[in-house]
Amino acid sequence: MTKLVYLHEPGVLCNLALRYRLNEIYTYTGRILIAVNPFAKLPHMYDMHMMEQYRGVQFGELSPHVFAIADASYRAMVSENCSQSILVSGESGAGKTETTKLIMRYLTFVGGRAIGDIRSVEQQVLESNPLLEAFGNARTVRNDNSSRFGKFVEIQFNKSGRISGAAVRTYLLERSRVVQISESERNYHCFYQLCASGKDADKYKLAHPQNFYYLNQSHMYELEGVNDAEEYLKTRRAMDIVGICFSDQEAIFRIVAAILHLGNIEFSPGKEFDSSVIKDEKCKFHLQMAADLLMVDVNLLLSTMCYRTIKTPEGNIIKAVDSSAAVIGRDTLAKTVYARLFDWLVDNINKSIGQDMESRSQIGVLDIYGFECFKYNSCASILLMKSFNNILISMFSRWSRRNIKQKKLIGATSTLLITKIYWILLKRNQ
Ligand SMILES: Nc1ncnc2c1ncn2[C@@H]1O[C@H](COP(=O)(O)OP(=O)(O)OP(=O)(O)O)[C@@H](O)[C@H]1O
Structure with missing residues (x-):
């Protein structure tokens, strides 16, 4: 890319398109793939033969490939004895998720596994994937299985450069999706899986997703080529593999069901000014179900939503809230419970x-979290996009400053060219 005569957006995009037509899906711009x-x-493109070809080969000698990036970082880690990202x-x-899996596959190939390990780290991380995907992935306009959280997979190596452990860290789960979905999108897969689970759905008094407010805001209930009942069994199997015992599995799905019942609780204005009461018998049923599933006192659960506590130096003041504030309280409770459940699952993985x-x-x-640009974007996604772009910009600026100063890598001029290409691509996202 740095060899292009005209470095502007059409030039960069045309080059990528031409290469794509020649089945060259990868292109380098300096150290960036x-x-x-x-x-x-x-x-x-990703078989054993390809991995062998890229092993230990100087970066840039072979065609651009994700394995070359993984190999360069592995060699840098071993030779400089310094962690890489x-x-x-x-x-x-x-x-992104596919690319992450390919990098892990390559690192497992070169890093092998420490003596005594029965399953490779790649295998272990991949085996936990159905679980993370059930609770952290959802259908979006662009992707039927979009990860709605950021993921940092840390592969740990011992003194001899062999893999000795791994950790998955997640951040910024899209909490708002639990209570609000746009047309053509779905909530997290686990909700639909539980609704399709047959006996378990009956146990928790669940029915078709169209009966639940948190799922029926969009009319997208099924995914092409995906059977939610089968996916439910895969999620349960992944829980077994991760070592989540039967009673914990039951507790997890009780919470998922409770969130769906919570979403169906509606409020009407109370007799007093700025107060709220539960709307009707149907809502009372969902309130009772949510309380039973969460194993909490039903009146306490209701007052959590219809009242708020204001802390003052003289003590706590309990104040009633109107019905729209009660709905906000209900949604906040659902989002918080779901986010805590997700964190707990990651800890167990x-x-x-x-x-x-x-x-x-x-x-x-x-x-990194995949950004989307629509005609109308939600405030939460704009803030997420902005914060990630800012992180990228500051990391990249630091990298180019360091390279220019040290005249490292491929010389200052090339660093400037790479910087320009990077800006062109980044600007498109903004
Ligand atoms: N290298 C690849 N080879 C073949 N197919 C691919 C490759 N990369 C991605 N895909 C296809 O694109 C789809 C979307 O990819 P992926 O889920 O990795 O996107 P993502 O960037 O992680 O999206 P999101 O940010 O929404 O989670 C995959 O289901 C897969 O079918």
């Missing part, structure tokens, strides 16, 4: 994978 999603299975960024559906607290160095792969 640009990947264009092929939306097709390309097994020959690989940042995977792009818009929703660009292929990490316990199952096994971390090496004494690891010599690590390679971290950051699968």
Whole structure:
């Protein structure tokens, strides 16, 4: 890319398109790899033979490839004895999660596994994937299985450069999706899976997703080629693999069901000014169900939503809230409970994978949250997009300043060219 005569947006995009037509989905711009999603299975690109070809080869000698990036970071970690990070960024559906999996596969290939490990780290992280996906992925306009959280997979190595452990860290789960979804999108997969689970759905008094407010705001209930009942069984199997016992599994799905019942609780204005009461018998049923499933006192649950506590130096004042504030309270409760459940699941996944607290160095792969740009964007997604772009901008600026100062890598001129290409691509996202 740095060899282009005219460095502007049409030039960069035309170059990527021409290469894509020649089945070259990868392009380098300095140390950065640009990947264009092929939306097709390309097994020959990622097989064992390909991994062997890239092993230990000087960066840039072979065609651009995600394995070359992984190999360069592994060699840098071993030779400089210093931890490395690989940042995977792009818009929703660009292929970040797939790329992260490919990097992990390559690192497992070169890093092997420490003696005594029965399952490879890649296997262990991948085995926990159905679980993370059930609770953290959802259908968006761009991607039927979009990750709605950021993920940092840290692969830990021992003194001899062998993999000795791994950890998955997640951040910024899109909490707002639990209570609000746009047309053509879905809530998190686990809700639909539980509704389709048959006996378990009956146990928790669930029915078709169209009966629940948190799911029927969009009319998208099913995914093409996906059977939610089968996916439910896969999620339960992943829980078994991760070591979540039966009673904990039951508790998890009780919480998922309770959130759906919570969403169906509506409020009417109370007799007193600025107060609210539960709307009707149907809502009372959902309130009772939510309380039973969460194992809390029903009156306490109701007052949590219809009253708020104001802390003053003289003591706490309990004040009634109007029906719209009660709805906000209900939604906040649902979002908080879901986010805590997600964090708990991630903790359990990490316990199952096994971390090496004494690891010599690590390679971290950051699968950054996929941004989307619509005609109308929600405030939450704009803030997320802005904060990630700001992180990227500051990281990249630091990197180019350092390279220019040290005349490192490929010389200051090339660094400036790479910076320009990077800005062109980043500006498109903004
Ligand atoms: N290298 C690849 N080869 C073949 N198919 C790919 C590749 N990368 C991505 N895909 C296809 O694109 C789809 C979307 O990719 P992926 O889920 O990785 O996107 P993403 O960038 O992580 O999206 P989001 O930010 O919404 O989670 C995948 O389901 C897969 O079918």
